[in-house]
Amino acid sequence: MRPKPGDPLLESIPGPMPGFGSFDSYSDALIAACPKILSMPNATMGPVQAQDAQLRWRISREYCAWLYYTPDHKYEMSMLTDQSLPDDLDRRKSCVLPSVVDDRRYPADSLKYVFALHNHPYASTLSDNDIYSIVSKGLTHGFEVETRGGKVQLSVVAFFSNSNDLAKPRCDGFFQYIPLKSQLLKWSNTPTGWRCQQTGVVKWLTETEFHVEKKLVPCQSSRGDAP
Template sequence: MPGFGPFDTFSDALMAACPVILSQPHATAGRKGAQDFNVRWRISKEYCAWLYYTPVGKYEMSMLTDQSAQDDLDRRRSCLLPETVDDARFSPGSLKYVFALHNHPYEGHLSDGDLRMIVSMGRVHGWVMELGGRKVPLSIVAFFSNSDDLDHPSCDGFFQYIPVTGELKKWTGEARGGWRQEVLGTVTWQDETHYRIDEK
């Protein structure tokens, strides 16, 4: 179901989504190594949503879900993102899925589960979307905060994986405004289940 929007650009939508997701209960554990980090990590949760493009030329974010799968040792959080959005204003086949959004409780790289999930979604929705005369590749985004203020966490950046190019990126906010992009590496899929990461 629709959560919030609309936005004219996906950049505006991403910047609006970051504080909304990180401000959810237990969405961030603060800086790794900080006092009480281990407790914060144990109770942390992942939230996820779709950022999608509508037939009226706007970007919207779906409602957040916190349904999660945890490993047996409770070491990892994995939000379960539904395959599609139920937006009653538009026919189901008319929505274009652009970004799978979620939070990481601390500044940690995208996980194996993150990479596999967005590849599975790409097989369903396609790898590149034609949106208002431009091509936008499907990707997964994980927002993070380095703030120990859990009530008002800052949006310090996000990790991104773009399956069609294989790029793993990290975006961080700069003091003077704007975002700095760093390419961390490239993911190469050897077959449907195996891949390697070539770090930069």
């Protein structure tokens, strides 16, 4: 989904994504969303040392979607969009996630927003814009939702792949920021399962300014807040 040329950015996005399915757990939904988003055209650059990395960067795109919780106690994903902010110097990629999901099966105020999903063309950490954006979304929707399985905290997720197969890239992991915990996490898809490492803590100086304190430690539990 994207606005027509000359139109303003989309303020809502339809849901659910056809063929994606619905899930009883957010972990299963995240694992399914990763290859779905990374398989979109030019969603990943592959290894950063590739000889044609500069060309791959120019044509790469970010796609974003909401993972949301329905009154039927299911996790579903909205349609994808690749609408972005202009960057004449092509220094960064972005995807502007609409504020709300338009799922006409349910009343608008019955949906619960859980994960703001997108891809990073290469395995880069979350940007300042990612952090500001999810905090803004939290001020709109709340930073924690009640589900049948307990409370789930809002976060932003950026999937990445280091695979050389750009047509069918492997899901190698994702970066995550959880505002309520101030944690920056990196989840890696390893041969022995998902591994979580905390990479930093976001320290807010004012309502609009923050800095990241680097802190490389294992996640507090083996399960953490994702797969």
